[in-house]
Amino acid sequence: MSILMVTGTSTDVGKTVVTAALAAAAREAGLSVAVCKPAQTGVAPGEPGDLAEVTRLSGVTVVVELARYPEPLAPDTAARRSGLPMLRCDDVVEAVRGLADRHDLVLVEGAGGLLVRMGAEGFTLVDLALALGAPAVVVAAAGLGTLNHTELTTRALAAAGVACAGAVIGSWPDEPGLAERCNLDDLPAVTGVDLAGSIPAGSGRLDPASFAAAASTWFDGTWLKATVTAG
Ligand SMILES: Nc1ncnc2c1ncn2[C@@H]1O[C@H](COP(=O)(O)OP(=O)(O)OP(=O)(O)O)[C@@H](O)[C@H]1O
Ligand SMILES: C[C@H](N)[C@H](N)CCCCCC(=O)O
Numbered sequence: 001m002s003i004l005m006v007t008g009t010s011t012d013v014g015k016t017v018v019t020a021a022l023a024a025a026a027r028e029a030g031l032s033v034a035v036c037k038p039a040q041t042g043v044a045p046g047e048p049g050d051l052a053e054v055t056r057l058s059g060v061t062v063v064v065e066l067a068r069y070p071e072p073l074a075p076d077t078a079a080r081r082s083g084l085p086m087l088r089c090d091d092v093v094e095a096v097r098g099l100a101d102r103h104d105l106v107l108v109e110g111a112g113g114l115l116v117r118m119g120a121e122g123f124t125l126v127d128l129a130l131a132l133g134a135p136a137v138v139v140a141a142a143g144l145g146t147l148n149h150t151e152l153t154t155r156a157l158a159a160a161g162v163a164c165a166g167a168v169i170g171s172w173p174d175e176p177g178l179a180e181r182c183n184l185d186d187l188p189a190v191t192g193v194d195l196a197g198s199i200p201a202g203s204g205r206l207d208p209a210s211f212a213a214a215a216s217t218w219f220d221g222t223w224l225k226a227t228v229t230a231g
């Protein structure tokens with residue numbers, strides 16, 4: 001079994017779409033996959049959140065959300081304002097380990113960027129990754145500004161002792177501009193981590209069968225086999 005954390009340089013950068021693509025690729029490779037979204041914010045009770053999108057796109061149905069808060073904020077802030085209980089790091093670790101006992105691959109999607117406070121004592125995805133002994137994939141934007149944001153994130157992972165499994169561009173434009181084209185070389189150069197793939201813009205709007213069939217092609221094949229489908 002293996003656990004892979006999915007973080008990003010910020011919110012709205014494509015973590016959920018990348019999580020769905022990784023889940024679809026692993027499922028297509030015959031692995032049993034589970035996905036955990038510890039803290040969902042900005043979604044009302046009963047409304048579809050990130051995990052509904054992961055299931056819709058990848059077909060993976062073993063999905064676990066541990067806390068949900070209505071306001072679109074950092075989970076600890078949203079919890080305080082809602083009066084709902086804060087998520088606890090130990091509870092997330094226990095839940096993910098339980099999934100890992102029963103599945104080949106567990107994907108854990110953070111909320112927002114790497115250092116967003118997810119709950120009690122201000123724990124972050126870094127704390128979860130350390131407790132689980134799991135590497136993290138960093139989902140990054142494609143264009144101008146991503147070099148700084150991505151290197152900040154990979155340096156924070158390195159400083160904390162969390163292995164970075166690679167970077168993935170969450171939404172690659174149909175017509176990449178100058179910065180996007182340069183970033184394909186500059187991102188691995190400045191971060192020191194592999195650019196493991198990129199998800200074509202609009203992929204989230206594909207029908208599930210097309211998404212699942214294409215997902216594995218969006219990643220470097222060697223990386224995918226070593227990091228994801230090896231199980
Ligand atoms: N490759 C893509 N194709 C289509 N839509 C995309 C793609 N990447 C991102 N999006 C869209 O951009 C928005 C933000 O993406 P996404 O939900 O994956 O961000 P996120 O990093 O998971 O955010 P959060 O921090 O809330 O979890 C969504 O509406 C999503 O559908
Ligand atoms: C609401 C949003 N979609 C995410 N779920 C939470 C993003 C928190 C970002 C906090 C911050 O970095 O300012």
Ligand SMILES: [Mg+2]
Pocket residue numbers: 015016017050109
């Ligand atoms: Mg998301």
